[in-house]
Amino acid sequence: MAYTGSCACGAVTATIAGEPIAVRQCWCRQCQHIAAGSATTNAMFATDNVEISGTLNTRSYVAESGNTLTQSFCGLCGTAVMGQSSARPQFRTLRLGFLDPPHNLAPEVVIWTDDAPAWAPIDPALESFPRQPPAPAPVES
Ligand SMILES: [Zn+2]
Numbered sequence: 456m457a458y459t460g461s462c463a464c465g466a467v468t469a470t471i472a473g474e475p476i477a478v479r480q481c482w483c484r485q486c487q488h489i490a491a492g493s494a495t496t497n498a499m500f501a502t503d504n505v506e507i508s509g510t511l512n513t514r515s516y517v518a519e520s521g522n523t524l525t526q527s528f529c530g531l532c533g534t535a536v537m538g539q540s541s542a543r544p545q546f547r548t549l550r551l552g553f554l555d556p557p558h559n560l561a562p563e564v565v566i567w568t569d570d571a572p573a574w575a576p577i578d579p580a581l582e583s584f585p586r587q588p589p590a591p592a593p594v595e596s
């Protein structure tokens with residue numbers, strides 16, 4: 456199916472084709488910053504399937520892995536839109552809050568649980584990783 460996305464103010468929108476390669480919840484410190492204290496929940500799509508309209512502001516930084524991560528957000532309302540890693544330019548990681556409902560996407564994996572606060576509601580039924588997990592399998596397209 457196709458997905459659409461929009462920020463809180465509507466200045467940034469997106470259409471996304473195909474299904475995500477993975478849906479993950481991330482509790483790393485950077486994500487706690489952009490998600491106002493909680494985790495981010497992210498759907499990883501093939502870059503070629505993601506079409507963004509509107510102006511994104513970005514912030515890039517070097518992660519512990521040594522890869523450069525670029526976070527994109529709406530410069531008007533601050534909604535987190537997506538992230539991208541220099542190690543995996545073929546994927547874009549869309550924030551689930553940016554995607555328009557209804558959709559059936561939900562986290563399958565929880566990562567960076569070492570950084571989660573003690574009160575974090577981490578679903579014990581989901582596979583979890585204390586830090587960065589292995590990269591998802593490459594997609595055919
Ligand atoms: Zn906005």
Ligand SMILES: [Zn+2]
Nearest residue numbers: 481482483486
């Ligand atoms: Zn994170």
